[in-house]
Amino acid sequence: MAKQSIVPFxxxxxxxxxxxxxxxxxxxxxxxxxxxxxGFVHRGLEKLVETKDYKExxxxxxxxxxxxxxGHGMGYCQCLEKIMDIDIPxxxxxxxxxxxxxxxxxxxxxxxxxxADAMGFESLFMQSWKLREEVLDLFDATTGGRVIxxxxxxxxxxxxxxxxxxxxxxxxVTDMEKELRPIAETFLRDYTVGTRLHGLGMLSAEHAKMMxxxxxxxxxSGVSYDARKLGYAAYGDLDFEPVTAADGDSFARCEVRIRExxxxxxxxxxxxxxxxxxxxxxxxxxxxxxxxxxxxxxxxGEAIYYVKAxxxxxxxxxxxRTPTTSNIPPMLEMLKGCQLADVALLILTIxxxxxxxxx
Amino acid sequence: MAKTKxxxxxxxxxxxxxxxxxxxxxxxxxxxxxxxxxRFGIINTGDPFQxxxxxxTGGVNFQSESVIKQIYTxxxxxxxxxxxxICACTGGVFKDCYNxxxxxxxxxxxxxxxxxxxxxxxxxxxxxxxxLEILQQKREAYAAHRRQxxx
Numbered sequence: 001m002a003k004q005s006i007v008p009f010x011x012x013x014x015x016x017x018x019x020x021x022x023x024x025x026x027x028x029x030x031x032x033x034x035x036x037x038x039g040f041v042h043r044g045l046e047k048l049v050e051t052k053d054y055k056e057x058x059x060x061x062x063x064x065x066x067x068x069x070x071g072h073g074m075g076y077c078q079c080l081e082k083i084m085d086i087d088i089p090x091x092x093x094x095x096x097x098x099x100x101x102x103x104x105x106x107x108x109x110x111x112x113x114x115x116a117d118a119m120g121f122e123s124l125f126m127q128s129w130k131l132r133e134e135v136l137d138l139f140d141a142t143t144g145g146r147v148i149x150x151x152x153x154x155x156x157x158x159x160x161x162x163x164x165x166x167x168x169x170x171x172x173v174t175d176m177e178k179e180l181r182p183i184a185e186t187f188l189r190d191y192t193v194g195t196r197l198h199g200l201g202m203l204s205a206e207h208a209k210m211m212x213x214x215x216x217x218x219x220x221s222g223v224s225y226d227a228r229k230l231g232y233a234a235y236g237d238l239d240f241e242p243v244t245a246a247d248g249d250s251f252a253r254c255e256v257r258i259r260e261x262x263x264x265x266x267x268x269x270x271x272x273x274x275x276x277x278x279x280x281x282x283x284x285x286x287x288x289x290x291x292x293x294x295x296x297x298x299x300x301g302e303a304i305y306y307v308k309a310x311x312x313x314x315x316x317x318x319x320x321r322t323p324t325t326s327n328i329p330p331m332l333e334m335l336k337g338c339q340l341a342d343v344a345l346l347i348l349t350i351x352x353x354x355x356x357x358x359x
Numbered sequence: 360m361a362k363t364k365x366x367x368x369x370x371x372x373x374x375x376x377x378x379x380x381x382x383x384x385x386x387x388x389x390x391x392x393x394x395x396x397x398r399f400g401i402i403n404t405g406d407p408f409q410x411x412x413x414x415x416t417g418g419v420n421f422q423s424e425s426v427i428k429q430i431y432t433x434x435x436x437x438x439x440x441x442x443x444x445i446c447a448c449t450g451g452v453f454k455d456c457y458n459x460x461x462x463x464x465x466x467x468x469x470x471x472x473x474x475x476x477x478x479x480x481x482x483x484x485x486x487x488x489x490x491l492e493i494l495q496q497k498r499e500a501y502a503a504h505r506r507q508x509x510x
Contacts, residue, residue: 043377126392132388146385
């Protein structure tokens, strides 16, 4: 047996923009075991709910993570709307869906760029992020923010889009679709990318389910599961099928995310065509009392929100289980047996969001 | 000559103190074609030993404190620190959290503060350009100090 050695990975690491620490137990170049330690970004946001007004906390919920910020605000608001038995106007539901899908496009393009960067494919990184700026421009025009929007409120949304704006969104995403094709082609057909990703970090469907993988990780292993199918917001009215791939390796994860960008573009088109006229929010009076538990599909996978209120304006407990939390155990499993040089790439393929995980 | 060279090719290091990621992706967006911070000769590096400018996003929590101190001491003199985003400046919305110590200046000296939640790329670039001037001043002071030492 070869000699074992422990190599620390992180918290400050060139490949990952966020701090995460792993102790890698190596036998020569091969990883035998990976021991994670987290907490470098922990702020204690779940506790903060006890001292903030429940309407004010929407802004904190959005700042759980800067990439999935819209989804976190939406999940929290939807919980409170269920507790307080508020029926939000259909237009607000459609607006939320459009913003959520735009978030998905921006998150997946961001991930594609980081993946290319981790492989040393610098120009592909630049191309992906250049394309991503188009979505950020749309966010800027519709909400006033590029990454943190603050448009959700309990009872609906705060800002409306007029017809010319909806047309601009549809036109922009249609243009993006054309520009995305050559980038997608490079990811899926390029020899260098292929040799780096094919067969790396295999996760079978059975294993993925057992370890509790969610989102693109689970779908890349061939399991057709998408929380959007639950029909929250306007997803019940839209026509789509979960994107899956059979292989379960890093390449399949890349493929699923690329196809999900195209799917999101389609969903935005559908929603913009179907959006009903009407108000965008209903007035909310009184304080919540009761508890609710709900799931939504974030770009990285299924997130779970739980809110328990006691009739005062302060919430008693807010619990958030983020997709990365559930994707860490399968990641540790995948790391076993891989080469040291592949570790950074493998961590990246789960699309880790440490800010979400540690809150 | 060495003076101008440093001011024209500073290397930048980014660390996430305990931010929400919003400012982090904006810092990265600065390096991409739309904003292109590399036109100032800046290269985004991952190695503290080669970095001149440290961009920190997010406030300081009790676990990241030692990491930030370590990165700061690993960087060679002269160096400048840019606090990106309101959390890095003061603690921001996370100020009341039990695990947040406050802004970056509670741990290491900060030269430039960039406000905003999330800080916009334009603001970050402005902050970095200001940091370049400070870096140049520090460099001159450092060189004068060394000359004095030799004499």
